[in-house]
Amino acid sequence: MTDIHDQPENGEGFAEDPRPRSSVGELQDMVDDLIAHVHEAKTMPLSTSVLVDREQFLTMLERLRAELPDELRAARWMVREREAFIARTNEKAEVIIERAQGRSRDLVSEHHIVREAVDESKNAIRRAEGEARRMRLEAEDEIERSLEKVETVMTELLGRLHFTREELHKARPGPPEEGAAE
Numbered sequence: 001m002t003d004i005h006d007q008p009e010n011g012e013g014f015a016e017d018p019r020p021r022s023s024v025g026e027l028q029d030m031v032d033d034l035i036a037h038v039h040e041a042k043t044m045p046l047s048t049s050v051l052v053d054r055e056q057f058l059t060m061l062e063r064l065r066a067e068l069p070d071e072l073r074a075a076r077w078m079v080r081e082r083e084a085f086i087a088r089t090n091e092k093a094e095v096i097i098e099r100a101q102g103r104s105r106d107l108v109s110e111h112h113i114v115r116e117a118v119d120e121s122k123n124a125i126r127r128a129e130g131e132a133r134r135m136r137l138e139a140e141d142e143i144e145r146s147l148e149k150v151e152t153v154m155t156e157l158l159g160r161l162h163f164t165r166e167e168l169h170k171a172r173p174g175p176p177e178e179g180a181a182e
Contacts, residue, residue: 028160030063032164035168038052038168069153071150071153072153085139086139089135090132093132097129099124101121103124
């Protein structure tokens, strides 16, 4: 499923979203509303299962998904971009290495400069490999910084989710006492 916010419209980042995104607190409120909705749902006789209005619940979940921070979409986009960048870098490195090897073969064919050709091709290959490695490491460093930011947001959201689930479990009624149902 493609989201319109998954792809940048310009070279600098993501398309400007005309509506403001919800804060983490507002997202927490949406989760609280979902929990309240489940709490308020009618229970099925002789069961702990509840009946919820599917359309209303789905609407609330879709709204929550729509309000998730742009950092999540940005991280997903950045991972794809990182993979594409690494693939392009590897392709460039292979082209450089192939050129260096081709140049090496050309130079070797001339018997009076064999040693010079071998040394030059090895240096070109080392430079190409070093440049490819440097480019790959820079891309990975940038992605790592971005993923750390997203991890911070996700950790906070996960903490709030765990707290909400604990509150939900605390509010759950205990088993009926023996003899009370008679």
